[in-house]
Amino acid sequence: MSTQPSTPSTLSTPSAAPAAVRTFSEVSVGDALPAMTVHVDRARLVQYAGASLDRNRIHWDEPFAKAVGLPDVIAHGMFTMGSAVTLVTAWVGDAGRVVEYGVRFTRPVVVPYDAGADIEVSGVVKSTDPETKRVTVELTATAAGEKVLGRALAVAVLD
Numbered sequence: 001m002s003t004q005p006s007t008p009s010t011l012s013t014p015s016a017a018p019a020a021v022r023t024f025s026e027v028s029v030g031d032a033l034p035a036m037t038v039h040v041d042r043a044r045l046v047q048y049a050g051a052s053l054d055r056n057r058i059h060w061d062e063p064f065a066k067a068v069g070l071p072d073v074i075a076h077g078m079f080t081m082g083s084a085v086t087l088v089t090a091w092v093g094d095a096g097r098v099v100e101y102g103v104r105f106t107r108p109v110v111v112p113y114d115a116g117a118d119i120e121v122s123g124v125v126k127s128t129d130p131e132t133k134r135v136t137v138e139l140t141a142t143a144a145g146e147k148v149l150g151r152a153l154a155v156a157v158l159d
Helices: 042-052 062-067 077-092
Strands: 032-040 098-105 117-129 134-143 146-157
Touching: 032 077, 042 077, 077 098, 077 117, 077 134, 077 146, 117 146
Parallel strands: none
Antiparallel strands: 032 117, 098 146, 117 134, 134 146
């Protein structure tokens, strides 16, 4: 009988087939993109802080965030922005096809310690340009029932 300590097994997932790249002929003004939810918790914020080098204490230190007038720790604006555009990149099937993206930050995403927060993202095709094959998608992002991004527009070029 072996007395070696057991090591955790590595979970592997089957490799997914590459997403089909959406074509311009498949898209019409008014098309709704499938909605998605992005869950964010404190651990994810700390990971993002390390990756982005944005280590501002309002994103991980609850007493500090409250001391500067925030209701709690808040998600990084760029985390929120990047999470929202994921809806478009998944929908078009190739992140490299998103050629323009901009938002206005309307409210912070408050991330309570116990439950974290959910960012709900939806999108609608607002315009198409047959000459350039560009598609403009307007995104809506909310957290705790409040709109967190305004004027969120992404432009993708399709085949």
